[in-house]
Amino acid sequence: METTGYHTLNDLFAQLGLSSEDAAIHEFLITHYLHRHEKLSSASFWSEGQRDFLRSAIEEDSDWCVAVDELDTLLRH
Template sequence: METFEHNLASLFSQLGLNNSKEYIDNFLEEHCLEQHEQLTEARFWEPSQQKFLRESYEQDADWCEVIDQLDAMLRK
């Protein structure tokens, strides 16, 4: 059975973004969420990215833990 590691780099790849450490660090520096803003509704996502994030939550997918991690990292 093949296992897949769901980490921040793989989430960025899944979202169609560069998954290098430098890109992720820059992304986190340049983006943030307002106090009551939901990650899935953030203005910086493309519609397909929003759909993936929303569906992952709705389906309680394996991605939820790393998505929650990203959410926390975007709250400054």
């Protein structure tokens, strides 16, 4: 089976050890936010492991970066 290298927001939440159900993601998004110039990987609500994953996904331009960018955008409300 061939993979596309694309991960969904649900996949990202599962990778971060969070509930990946749509309702849980919605709840997370309405209870967490990023300040205007705050980096996603610097947010206080992540564990150190989650921060490292998010930071490396962007720095390495990994196949997770699209989902990470989407999460970053959604947390800026």
